Amino acid sequence: MIRLIFLLIPFLLFGSPLKVIDLKENNGIVSIIFNKNIKSESFKKSKINTGIYYDIVSEYTLTKKTFRLKNKNFITIAQNNKTTTRIVVQSKKIDSLNFKINKNILLLSFEVQKQSNQNKQTQNDIANLFDSVDDKKLAQASNQTKPKNEQKQEETIVLARDNSNRVVVLDPGHGGKDCGAQAGKICEKTITLAIGKLIKKTLESRGYKVYMTRDSDSYISLTDRTKFANNKEADIFVSIHANSLPKTSKSYSVTNGIETYFLSSARSERARKVAEIENKDDIEVMNYFSKLSFLNSINSQRLLASNKLAIDVQHGMLVNARKLYSKTTDGGVREGPFWVLVGALMPSILVEVGYISHKSDLEKLQKKNYQERLAIGIADGIDNYFLKNF
Ligand SMILES: [Zn+2]
Secondary structure (H helix, E strand, O other), X not given: OHHHHHHHHHHHHHHOOOEEEEEEEEOOEEEEEEOOOOOHHHOEEEEEOOEEEEEEEOEEOOOOEEEEEHHHEEEEEEEEEOOEEEEEEEOOOHXXXXXXXXXXXXXXXXXXXXXXXXXXXXXHHHOOHHHHOOHHHHHHHHHHOOOHHHOOOXXXXXXXXXXXXXXXXXXXXXXXXXXXXXXXXXXXXXXXXXXXXXXXXXXXXOOOEEEEOOOOOOOOOHHHHHHHHHHOOOOEEEEEEEEOOXXXXXXXXXXXXXXXXXXXXXXXXXXXXXXXXXXHHHHOOOOXXXXXXXXXXXXXXXXXXXXXXXXXXXXHHHHHHHHHOOOOOEEEEEEEOOHHHHOOOOOEEEEEEEEOOOHHHHHHHOOHHHHHHHHHHHHHHHHHHHHHHO
């Protein structure tokens, strides 16, 4: 019986009529979600005085909805007749409309004036609307984020989208007089800066606005790092570090892998130890009471967002690191009382890209291709975080 049901499910899905099942608007991008995959050919486009509309043979199960976007752009979705859903797009600059299909989702948005090279390219791609929709390219882009052996686990898809008003502050840990963790002549500060620069490059190529707390070997106090992020009105703050165990530790030569932390007052033994090392720089200058009030100021919404960001970034790093080293250890997402994250007013995380106290981690972390993989992984994580939460 169960087997029969399983056999029927694909048939039922395939045979069911096309329906609009949900609508969303995030940051100027309107998503029209269907119950199954759609094709650009299914949309019939017509011009009107104030813009254009698209008709598609599908049921519309929701109430009529108008999205009022910036620059007096309107997108209205409603049932036109029994068999047709109509999407009306009203705009003075209808040429700036982005029309993208990804599987069962139609994404509509308007190009903003201020744009990166990537966005300009997207705009060119879309100038002819339907003719330019390139499902293959999108599929390719989404496949690039999937590891060969983890395709089934990957739930989210990285899309070409407008990130020009998303501000990311990257914070390469330590610098200047502060070497961070040390292994022989190699300082943590050098590795974090190299990776930070690569993340910046990757995110900028995806249209993000990116600032770095330092882009040279200079010393910056922990509090100035978050102040910088607050001044830039960053949407997220990512502090980059490499882990290390004290030589006296029993697991010194064994412990390795990637971890991501988000700020909380939780104090697991492990988080406490890592935080102790990363906090060392400024901890003396903060008196007990200011620490206490800082911890009390942790806002639960920001904590939740930081946790989500941490999960996405950790996943992105692991998936990418494993493309080069399939046995990369997943140290997981953890909470900890990191001062560098305390003053940040936005979701913020601290990544530990590996253990420089571990021989092969240290070797990998100095390789450009591995650093690039980590940068792509962190950027993928950031992409997915914004895709899911905004
Ligand atoms: Zn560090």
